[in-house]
Structures are given as structure tokens and as C-alpha cells.
Amino acid sequence: MIGKSVPRKEGNNKVTGAAKYTNDFSVAGLLHAKLLTSPHAHATIKSIDVREAKKCPGVRAIVTGVDYPILTGSAIEDRPILALEKVRYFGEPIAVVVADTEYEAQNACTFIKVEYEILPVVNTVEEALEGKHPLVHEEFKNYTQVKELRPDPTRNVSNHVTVRKGNINEGRTLSDITVEIDVSFPQSDHAAMETRSVRAEILPSGEVYLHSSSQAPFTIKQSIGKYFNINENKVIVHTPLVGGAFGGKAAIQLELIAYAASKAVGGKLVTLTNTREDDMVSSPVHIGMSANVKLGATNQGELIMAEIKFLFDSGAYVDEASDITTTAALNCTGPYKINHVWCDSYCVYTNHPYSTSFRGYGHSELGFAIERAMEILANKLKIDPMELRIKNAIKPGDTTPSQAPLTKGNIGNTAKCLERVKELINWEEGQVVPISDRIIKAKGISSLWKTSMSPTNASTGAIITFNKDGTMNLNVGVVEMGQGTKTTLTQLLAESMKVDESKIHVKMEVDTQTSPRHWKTVASTATFMAGNAVLEAAEDAKRQLKNNAAYALRCKPEELEVGEARVYLKSNPKSNVNVKDVAHGYKYENGNAVGSLVIGHGSFMMNHLTKKDPQTGKGVPGPAWTVGAQAVEVEFDTKTFFYKITKAVTVLDVGKVINPKGARGQVTGAMCMGLSWASREGFTFDENGIVLNNQFRTYKTIRYNENPKYIVEFLETPQSDGPYGARGLGEHGVIGMPAALANSLSAAAGVPINQLPIVPESIWRQKRGGVYDINKF
Amino acid sequence: MKQMVELTVNGEKKRIYVRPAATLLNTLREELGLTGAKPGCENGDCGACTINFDGRPMKSCLTLSIEAVDHQVTTIEGLIDTPIQQAFVKQFAFQCGYCTSGFIMNCHALAELYPNANEYQIKDWLQSNICRCTGYEEIEAAITEVLKNKAIEDTPS
Numbered sequence A: 001m002i003g004k005s006v007p008r009k010e011g012n013n014k015v016t017g018a019a020k021y022t023n024d025f026s027v028a029g030l031l032h033a034k035l036l037t038s039p040h041a042h043a044t045i046k047s048i049d050v051r052e053a054k055k056c057p058g059v060r061a062i063v064t065g066v067d068y069p070i071l072t073g074s075a076i077e078d079r080p081i082l083a084l085e086k087v088r089y090f091g092e093p094i095a096v097v098v099a100d101t102e103y104e105a106q107n108a109c110t111f112i113k114v115e116y117e118i119l120p121v122v123n124t125v126e127e128a129l130e131g132k133h134p135l136v137h138e139e140f141k142n143y144t145q146v147k148e149l150r151p152d153p154t155r156n157v158s159n160h161v162t163v164r165k166g167n168i169n170e171g172r173t174l175s176d177i178t179v180e181i182d183v184s185f186p187q188s189d190h191a192a193m194e195t196r197s198v199r200a201e202i203l204p205s206g207e208v209y210l211h212s213s214s215q216a217p218f219t220i221k222q223s224i225g226k227y228f229n230i231n232e233n234k235v236i237v238h239t240p241l242v243g244g245a246f247g248g249k250a251a252i253q254l255e256l257i258a259y260a261a262s263k264a265v266g267g268k269l270v271t272l273t274n275t276r277e278d279d280m281v282s283s284p285v286h287i288g289m290s291a292n293v294k295l296g297a298t299n300q301g302e303l304i305m306a307e308i309k310f311l312f313d314s315g316a317y318v319d320e321a322s323d324i325t326t327t328a329a330l331n332c333t334g335p336y337k338i339n340h341v342w343c344d345s346y347c348v349y350t351n352h353p354y355s356t357s358f359r360g361y362g363h364s365e366l367g368f369a370i371e372r373a374m375e376i377l378a379n380k381l382k383i384d385p386m387e388l389r390i391k392n393a394i395k396p397g398d399t400t401p402s403q404a405p406l407t408k409g410n411i412g413n414t415a416k417c418l419e420r421v422k423e424l425i426n427w428e429e430g431q432v433v434p435i436s437d438r439i440i441k442a443k444g445i446s447s448l449w450k451t452s453m454s455p456t457n458a459s460t461g462a463i464i465t466f467n468k469d470g471t472m473n474l475n476v477g478v479v480e481m482g483q484g485t486k487t488t489l490t491q492l493l494a495e496s497m498k499v500d501e502s503k504i505h506v507k508m509e510v511d512t513q514t515s516p517r518h519w520k521t522v523a524s525t526a527t528f529m530a531g532n533a534v535l536e537a538a539e540d541a542k543r544q545l546k547n548n549a550a551y552a553l554r555c556k557p558e559e560l561e562v563g564e565a566r567v568y569l570k571s572n573p574k575s576n577v578n579v580k581d582v583a584h585g586y587k588y589e590n591g592n593a594v595g596s597l598v599i600g601h602g603s604f605m606m607n608h609l610t611k612k613d614p615q616t617g618k619g620v621p622g623p624a625w626t627v628g629a630q631a632v633e634v635e636f637d638t639k640t641f642f643y644k645i646t647k648a649v650t651v652l653d654v655g656k657v658i659n660p661k662g663a664r665g666q667v668t669g670a671m672c673m674g675l676s677w678a679s680r681e682g683f684t685f686d687e688n689g690i691v692l693n694n695q696f697r698t699y700k701t702i703r704y705n706e707n708p709k710y711i712v713e714f715l716e717t718p719q720s721d722g723p724y725g726a727r728g729l730g731e732h733g734v735i736g737m738p739a740a741l742a743n744s745l746s747a748a749a750g751v752p753i754n755q756l757p758i759v760p761e762s763i764w765r766q767k768r769g770g771v772y773d774i775n776k777f
Numbered sequence B: 001m002k003q004m005v006e007l008t009v010n011g012e013k014k015r016i017y018v019r020p021a022a023t024l025l026n027t028l029r030e031e032l033g034l035t036g037a038k039p040g041c042e043n044g045d046c047g048a049c050t051i052n053f054d055g056r057p058m059k060s061c062l063t064l065s066i067e068a069v070d071h072q073v074t075t076i077e078g079l080i081d082t083p084i085q086q087a088f089v090k091q092f093a094f095q096c097g098y099c100t101s102g103f104i105m106n107c108h109a110l111a112e113l114y115p116n117a118n119e120y121q122i123k124d125w126l127q128s129n130i131c132r133c134t135g136y137e138e139i140e141a142a143i144t145e146v147l148k149n150k151a152i153e154d155t156p157s
């Protein structure tokens, strides 16, 4: 079962339209909620008048910020449920209207009168750090910090993370050569095809039911309990299939609004689904970054020191951005051995939409900075960029920037990934090859690494029950959002029980009342964590099956083995009993019953993770580091600066491939997303902080046939504590793509390209200083 | 005010009350319980809502319900075991599945109307849909496989 391309368990439902997502539900009496959002990026709310709106047909209730003066947030409680006193970003929810129908709710929104006093906007991280007034959060000092942060409120900084490894002065002295670059990219969007959607109902018993397209149903339960002062036990969250998430659905936002909306109509069932426009800016987005990197090396190309500054654009509220700031700092060098490392990573408030986790969680962001610097260092040293990377690739025995020791069991083989990429992209033919008088073929490469920063006690569980025919039901708290974990877990169970995966029914929906608690479906940890729990549950089920079978076969349980839907004597497999006959106890021929109903359960908890030292960053942030290497090949038109991405390569050390086609799909999908981000995505802000491109008409993503030819290979250096050696792989394809693309285009155009997204116009600006010169055509 | 209209959806005649402003997407989903067509943008940009309208792909978010009177509407629920559905499963042409109905309806119409579609035509048609999960490679494999088999079938022996 391991290593077999098993089609998705829910596949037939998805190709027939039968698969149900949160918003595929309607019932008579269902009320609809719509958000009124802010047209300004920074303004004081002087008044909100809902009187006219309340008179509109079909309107049942209107809720505004003053109805719930609560501040929320996973790291620091800085965000009201609906704007209170002021708005801090374009698109911020101000009010929610509940009406009989969606269009009536929408209509009523236009009758709400809000009076604003416009404030100057903090429109860049640089402005923010200068302490531009008014601050995004004047009241910062009164906020409750949930996680340990090092803020500097007078400079709009919510968290300043430092990493100090080795001795930077010594590093500077030992370096023969140093390079320095600045890179940046604006915030962008996850743009999952399903917009976020929630349904809430409050029963007279006090039970709160929520259905949410979320990556974190168990966190919703906690948050609703905490912010509305309800016993968490009374909050029940259902998450059916999710239509893509990419980190964007791990944040808790609409759930709180939907609860308030339901409460306002006496607990009736209310649904709230984002429009695409709201989903892009009102709900949290992908973080933006400006960075400065200095790398020092010997003349022979041995990396000596790295001095790095990250400025992360968290937007108006912190959410996950403070942790992304931390992860980026703790892993700031990418997969290279560097003894002297200083990193200052700042999480900075601006009047932009707020940022949350995004596929890669800080690693694609840091990767872009480091890999551009590596390229420039290689050029300056006149060393082949591939050789420079291979020479400095991190290995077991080295330590990370946070001084976490690397071992054979917790890191794969970066150099080997690079060597393989070198062959696959045909590096030997040269980085830049002219193919006609105006078209240049160019290649760019990048290494990547990623750890999964999680709470040090993140946990999960799995439950296995048996049907009368001996088939199994598998129940885990992992959300199925397209990553295919439910199928992967089925394969792991099938392998352990030695049965065909068709004998396993996996529950797609998560129901917090019956599914074992799973931290969050994030950080590519589902296969690792839940996979281990499933294997433990399988062992537990086998133990119980053997106990029951021992009665039937009149032997000791230890003499038995389970496989092929049977329990058999190890010494004589012919002596056996069907699993179906011992899964619910065993009945002798005379009717006497013995044994017990088999319910397998297993759990898994992260261990050996440690908190970081606040000064040096020292600590073990994640269970392992997945490493890999990537390359991109482009065809670049030297006249128009248009380019076509022709090839993209990934070699990833995944420990063990459980579902080859599924794994390839995860990686190519992530590569596509990384290339789309790097080549065309990013919010355009006007001088007032207004997002100009909050719909697919103007916010472009890669479409059919704009994708390159993909080349994907896996190495299998087992992770010692992974299920059958497997590591997570859902995010990694994104990580090196922006840098590889920028490296290829910098080589092709002959100018450093350090800003994303890379559109022909930005190359032209870089190349010609933004001057249109007819003679150059 | 709602009006009664008769729509033909998946070969069945349905009498329903709709507002003149109701989009076909909303009517299919909310009045007829056919939730296979998805809202992804309700602005004609993403193709998640694609249905077939007299056999041609159409964005149901840009179509009024009343425009569908006297026309044949086919939704994903009306396709049963078609080659393109089988190919999508076999080729792993979806992950989250949210874009899938739209892509399949588009591909299905293409295969029916232009079984000999060339690469350019395929690209031209399929660029009206967005998939955010896959890298499009598997979708390409699925449509190519279906068209290839169709061409073989249609060749007179």
C-alpha cells in the first residue's frame, strides 16, 4: 500500500458534484449574513448609523463593533471582531447584516451610514519603523499578549526576534568577501478557490454549532469559548471538505462574526460566506517582506557569516505574523552551514490587510532573500552558483541558526538534492544560452529547507472501529482540504493491517465532538503526526483482535499475527479466524460470547521541541527539516522583457513516498503557486493604502498552459520518527520557486532582480531605469 | 417579485419561482439543490460555476436564471461516468475539488463539440478556469487522454 498511487478516497464525489463543502447547504429559514467593510485604510469611526438599514426588507439584525467590544488574536489580542473606534485596513469588517436572503443583506449594507475621519496611513514597513504617527495601534500597551513577544510599540513593532550564533565580529574578520542585498515583495493572497464560509447556530441548551471551512476546527472551539465566555465543551465545530486553504484558513475570523450574527437573531442558523473581494482583503492574507542580507565568505567560497534583517508586513493585526517572523529568524540562513549568524526579524504593523500563515510559513520568504544573496555572492566570487551551494550545504553534525543539532534522523541530504537538480536541469550546458537573436534561455536554482514550527506539545489522535464485515472506519481530526491526507492515512492503515485500502472507510468530515483532537491541519504535519497516531491505533486494534482471536484459536495472543483480514497463528497460518468474526468479540458455536468490541486508538504528541532563548534564539523549533533543491528555466525576450517559464525542477528529500502521484501533485501544485506568486501576484496599494486588485480580474494567477513542464524527483532519506520514514511535503514546492525564477531572470537580463512579483515592466525598470528608449528596440 | 419559470436542467423540467435578478448559479444551488457548480468569484473570472448551456460551456454566475428558459442546462450532476470524469480520477486532476465541476463541464463540452481540438484550442478554452491546487499538469493529461480516445472512437474503421 505504501508507494502505491491510490486515487483519492473522495474522488468520485468530487467529479460528480456530490462532494459537499461548507457553503453547499441550504434549508428553509436559513438566514444570510453580509459584511460591510471599510473603504479606508486608516480612519477614526465617528459614528455608525444603522437606522435606515434596519428598515430594509428582510433585515433581521445588524451587529457592529460596539456590540462586542472584545479584542482577539492568537499571539496578541489586538483585533476587534468588527472594527471598534477606528479602521486599520482597507476591507476591515465594520458591521454584519443578517437578513432572510443574501441579496437583502447585501442591499441593507448600502444603507448603513458610517462617518469617518481619515487618518494618515502607514503604507510601508519602512514608514512604520520610523514610528509614523498616528501609530497603527495607539493602545498597544493595553493589549493582552498571548505568546511571548518583544514589541516596540512606538515603532509599530509587535515582535522583534533576534538570533545570535557564533560571533559576528569574528565572522566579519574571517570573511574575505561580503555581499549585501535588499529584497522585497508586497503582501499577496492565498486565493483558495473556495472563499471562507461559516454557519453558526446557538441552541437553547447552550450548545453552539459551527460549520466552517477551516484548517483549525479545534482552535475555533477554543476561541469561541474564550471570547464569548462560553464553556468550550458546548462548542461543536464541523469541517467538511475544504476547497483549498494554503494556510489562509487557519486563522479564526468569520467564525466570531458568525457567532455574533446568530446571537443577534436569537441563535438562529446564520450563514456567512465571503465574496471573492472580501476573501482577498478582509480576511487575512499572505505576508509581505523587506529584507537586507549580508553574506561573508572566504575567497574559496566557504560561507562564514550571515547578517540578516527581515521586516515583515503583518498588516493591521498580528495573527500568525509574529510566529512567521520567528520561524524566518530561526531558520534564516536556509540549508547552509554558517557559523556566525546574526538575525533581526521584525513583525511590523502597517495599514494593510492583516497577514496570516501561508504555505511555506516564513521559509519561502527567507529563501527568497538568502538565495538571491547566494547568487550574488557566487557572481562576485566567480564561482559556479551550483558549486557554491553544494559546497556549503548543511549536513548532519552541523547546527541550525538557532543552534539546533542536526542529525541523520532529522535532516535530509541537501547536497544530493542539488546534484540531482544539476543533472535534471542540464546545468552543464550553461546558465545562459542564447537561442535566437532575441531569445535567451536562462536557468536559476535555489535550495530550500523547512521545519514545522508547532507548539511544543502539539498533539493528535486516531480511532479505528470495525464494521460487521471486518472493514474499518478511520476517524482523525485532520481536515481534508485537497492535500490528500485522508487517503495517505488510509494507506498507512492498510499497510499496517495488511489489507487493501478499499477495506478502510475514512471519515472526511471533522466533528470536534467525535473526532480526536488534532492541533491544526497546518505546517505539513498531518501525515507525520496523524500518521503516527494511526499506526499506533492500528497496533492497538491488532492487540485487541489477537486477544479475541486467542479464544477462538485456543492459543496465547502472542502467538498470533494479523493480516489479509485474518488473525492467524504465526507458526501455522492455516489455523486462522476472520477479522470480522473477532472484531466484535467472539461467539462460540453454542452462542457463548467472549472477548470485547475492538476499538483501536492511538495518539501522537510532538516531543523534544524546546522554547527558544529570547536573546539568542537558541532552541529546537521543529521536529525535523525537510530539504530540497529547485530550478527554473525561462525563455527571455531581450526586446520586450516578456518571458516564458519553460521548465521547473524539484528534488525533495521526503523520507518516504507514500502515494507517488499524490505526492507529485502536491509538489507541482506548490511549484505552480510559487511561480504564480513570483511572476504575477501581489497586492497593489495606492498612496492611501487602498488595495487596487482584490478580484481575479485584476489579481492574476497562473492559468492552464501558463505552467512550465514539471520535473519532480524524491530522495528517500528516512525520518527516524516519521511513519514509515515519511516527512511532510505539502508546502515545500513553493519555497525555492521565487528565488529560482529571480535568479534565472537576473542572469538573463543581466541586472539583479530582487523584487517580486517579476513582471516584464519591473525588469524593464531595472534594466532601463524606467526610461522608454525607442532606439533600444 | 418572483416569477414562475420552467427550466430544463439535466433533462428534467423544473418549475420554480425565481427573482428576475437571480443568477442561474444561485438558482441551481439554492432552488434546485444542485451545488456542484461553485461560486468562486461571481464575476466571470474563475470558471468554478461553469455549466453547459445547450451543450456549450457557460459561466452560470454571469447568466440570469430567466435566460435559461427554453434552453438545455446541464450541470455536473447531469454527467454520469463520462470519460472526462473517469480521466479526472485516474489522472489525479484535482485536489480540493472545488474547481473540478467547472473544469469538467468545460472539458466535457470541448470533447463533445471539438473532439479534434488542437493544443491551442484546448488552451484557449481551459484558460477560463482557475485551479489553485494543482499545477494543471494532471488536468492537461485528463483532457488529452479523453480527446485522444475520442479521436480513435470517431475514426471510421
Ligand code: FES
Residues within 6 Å of the ligand: B038, B039, B040, B041, B042, B043, B044, B045, B046, B047, B048, B049, B050, B059, B060, B061, B062
Ligand atoms: S463564479 Fe462564475 S466565473 Fe467565478
Ligand code: FES
Residues within 6 Å of the ligand: A193, A243, A244, A482, B093, B094, B095, B096, B097, B098, B099, B100, B130, B131, B132, B133, B134
Ligand atoms: S483542485 Fe483545488 S482549486 Fe482545483
